[in-house]
Amino acid sequence: MSSVPPIAFSAKARRTAEQPISYLIAVAKANPQLISFAAGLVDPLTLPTEETLAIAQRILSDKDRARDALQYGTTVGYKPLRDAIVRHLEQLEGKPAAAMSISADNVVLTTGSQQALYILADILLDPGDIVIIESPSYFVYAGALSSFGARIIGVPMDRDGMAVEELDKLLHRLESHGELPRVKAIYCQSYFQNPTGLTLSLPRRPRLVEIARKYSRQHRILIIEDAAYRELLYDGEALPSIKSFDPTNSMVASCYTFDKPFAAGIKTGYAVLPPDVAREFTEQKGNHDFGSSHLCQQIAYEALADGSYSRHLTELHDAYRAKRDVMLAAMEKYMPAHPQVQWTTASGGLYVWLSLPLAVNTSRNGGMFDRALGEGVMYVPGEYCFQPDEHGHVPQNHMRLCYAVTPIEQIETGIERLASIVRRALVPAEPARAAQDSLTL
Ligand SMILES: Cc1ncc(COP(=O)(O)O)c(C=O)c1O
Structure with a gap:
């Protein structure tokens, strides 16, 4: 060499x-x-070995179904799964999807929630743009944000998760220094944060949306809600998502996964996105891979549909x-x-x-x-x-x-x-x- x-x-x-x-x-x-x-x-x-075996057998033992599952799917993802995800979210939130302006059109399947997070960074960031994150936060995503040349600014946490009033002060400071145009996103893990295990408290959820909206002057500052651990709730109260406080579906992009609550090996996640973000996101995903594994999406669909997921x-x-x-x-x-x-x-x-x-x-x-x-x-x-x-x-x-x-x-x-x-x-x-x-x- x-x-x-x-x-x-x-x-x-x-x-x-x-x-x-x-x-x-x-x-x-x-x-x-x-x-x-x-x-x-x-x-x-x-890991759900038996459930996955039964599901895979069901999909692959039917020739037509098998051919479909082993073929490429679409970039946005398997439609029955997107529909099932909307119903699943309705259950989690305890309210109709329409109350959050969400339909299957706002759901894009991804290769794990990591890809959803990555593509969001890809469509939002130019070098020098600012992303605000919790301090401490998920270091893998911080690494990805750095690779886009983002300036990452941390907001302290306390027992109630991200200190949103500190976020307000930070945004105020950035605005007075003329840096607000560079602020593209606020990344927040809403449940059992990696690394602290802390959860954003209920009153802070609508407040976070309110603050992002307040400083969205020339452009919207998108909240990237990472809900990877949402369904790993062992005791205590199930909280509505940050997204549920965004009734017009304009301020929050939420990222979920089947990997933690079901099987990491199917590496299947999804993003719930405002319509304009969904369009840009899907175009970008088309360049990444024009669709995540069709077979794995069908496994996730069957798991939701036949009750093995729950x-x-x-x-x-x-x-x-x-x-x-x-x-x-x-x-x-x-x-x-x-x-x-x-x-x-x-x-x-x-x-x-x-x-x-x-x-x-x-x-x-x-x-x-x-x-x-x-x-x-x-x-x-x-x-x-x-x-x-x-x-x-x-x-x-x-x-x-x-x-x-x-x-x-x-x-x-x-x-x-x-x-x-x-x-x-x-x-x-x-x-x-x-x-x-x-x-x-
Ligand atoms: C906070 C957080 N978000 C997202 C992910 C990505 O997981 P996956 O791509 O498997 O959905 C992880 C993985 O550990 C994580 O800890």
């Missing part, structure tokens, strides 16, 4: 960094003894609830009692977010991460989930713990190991001081 000149990769390719999760997954794979709370994969034991969800809830409870009980039992050792206790999703005193460094190169690996346990360093502030500073005193994929009988041992490492990292003489980072729980 030394005699040939380098490939001239695009600016976008050069802006694209490897996702940190790839490294974490590789470490876990190379060390099968490791108790990994890192990867946000789904629980392999809960039966499976009940099983999934039981399995994840049990794992979450074991993790939280172990945290109570083993984590040192210290005013700045705090963690979230979500009623759904896959994550616990552990916050430690500022002096404790959980980062990849901070020592604790390698100590944890050495003692057979792995976490996601919280640093990946934040955007650097104006001084380039990223909080390094958090960790994300995922209970989904770890066998239930290993969770307590894993937390015991982690707690012992945390205890040793606490500096006893350090005076208690208020956490100064962007997630004060």
Whole structure:
């Protein structure tokens, strides 16, 4: 290769960094003894193998049906599934789709909700455009936004999710600096956020729409609602979506998935979009792949239609609830009692977010991460989930713990190991001081 000149990769390719999760997954794979709370994969034991086999047999044993399923579909997606999704959303929201100005025309099937998020970034962003996200947030999407050259600005969170009044102040500041024309989107995970497990509270949902509308002066600032974890609700109240507070279907693009609540391997998601966004989105998707897997969409359709989706969800809830409870009980039992050792206790999703005193460094190169690996346990360093502030500073005193994929009988041992490492990292003489980072729980 030394005699040939380098490939001239695009600016976008050069802006694209490897996702940190790839490294974490590789470490876990190379060390099968490791108790990994890192990867946000789904629980392999809960995957709907029998239901999917029955559905696949039903689709493929009928020659005409099989030929249809194995043929290309349309770019927007399988019409019976889009209709079924509208009915499904009506059930989730407890109101007719017409009250949200939604029909099957506003639903586009995608290859996982990740593709929906990606295409939204693709149709909205030019380099230098601003996207506002929660701080901390889903690092895979932050990476994708960076690859488009977006300027990502974080808004702090508290126990009620994104601090929407801080968002209001931020938008006000951006407007007074003449930067409002660059603000294209607000990305918000409305349920059991990755990485914190926090949920946007009910009163903040309409307020978020109101704020986006207020600052939509020359153009609409689109709310990208990521509802990937919506249906992973184990106890507590089911909340209406942000989109349900957008009766004219103009301010919110919502992204959903069948991967978390059913089977990640069908990699099928969908976006519910305002009409103008749906048009642009579909054109872009036509360039990406002119349609997601037709077979997988038909599997998702059958699962919704024959009730196996909802039966499976009940099983999934039981399995994840049990794992979450074991993790939280172990945290109570083993984590040192210290005013700045705090963690979230979500009623759904896959994550616990552990916050430690500022002096404790959980980062990849901070020592604790390698100590944890050495003692057979792995976490996601919280640093990946934040955007650097104006001084380039990223909080390094958090960790994300995922209970989904770890066998239930290993969770307590894993937390015991982690707690012992945390205890040793606490500096006893350090005076208690208020956490100064962007997630004060
Ligand atoms: C917050 C969030 N959104 C979206 C996704 C994308 O998932 P999928 O493409 O499987 O639907 C994930 C995956 O982990 C996620 O955590």
